[in-house]
Amino acid sequence: RLEEDCNEQLCLWSIFEQKHDPMIYFARTMSSFTRCTINELCNHVDFSSYSTLLDIGGSLGDLSRTIIKRYPHINAFSFDLPELTCYASSENNDHSNIHYVAGDFFEEEWPNKIIENIKNIDLVSLKFILHDWSYDRREVLIEKIYKLLKTKIQLSSGNGTLLVIEKMIDKDRQNITTLSTSVSMAVECGDGIGYDTTQNEYEQL
Numbered sequence: 001r002l003e004e005d006c007n008e009q010l011c012l013w014s015i016f017e018q019k020h021d022p023m024i025y026f027a028r029t030m031s032s033f034t035r036c037t038i039n040e041l042c043n044h045v046d047f048s049s050y051s052t053l054l055d056i057g058g059s060l061g062d063l064s065r066t067i068i069k070r071y072p073h074i075n076a077f078s079f080d081l082p083e084l085t086c087y088a089s090s091e092n093n094d095h096s097n098i099h100y101v102a103g104d105f106f107e108e109e110w111p112n113k114i115i116e117n118i119k120n121i122d123l124v125s126l127k128f129i130l131h132d133w134s135y136d137r138r139e140v141l142i143e144k145i146y147k148l149l150k151t152k153i154q155l156s157s158g159n160g161t162l163l164v165i166e167k168m169i170d171k172d173r174q175n176i177t178t179l180s181t182s183v184s185m186a187v188e189c190g191d192g193i194g195y196d197t198t199q200n201e202y203e204q205l
Contacts (some may be wrong), residue, residue: 052121081102187193
């Protein structure tokens, strides 16, 4: 079904707006692809000092579940489109400190809505989100998160962290696997807006 829709020159996001079944299928597929990455992240990063996680584009809540399984004191909020959060909350209701928040992270009002409903956010995560969008869109999203964390830091007098999880292109652009993935992102996301970048380019962003 996805192949048929792509032949009609629709990007993934247009398909998902029209049909929710492919969205769920895509989310479940991405969960299987990223499970190893999430586990390795938790093996090497200490999250014990954080109290509240906001996972932007959290999909089915895999990152939130993995983190709070090891750090049960953390409250986790998985933020994504209503269709995904509804499905995720019905399928994964085994953790009382995971909450699913519905919305569109490019809508202007979403930082304020989250600030009103969630207290003491000190960790915001973006797992394989930035590579879906153009540089300008990435800047918009990063700016929203910066303002959100800045407000929360003022309220809690603590520190805020943005965690970005991405597959990066080597600086010499010689790794065929990551380069081919970047080309795939450009095709699937429509009009070439999605692409992977180098570590230096992410640091500049």
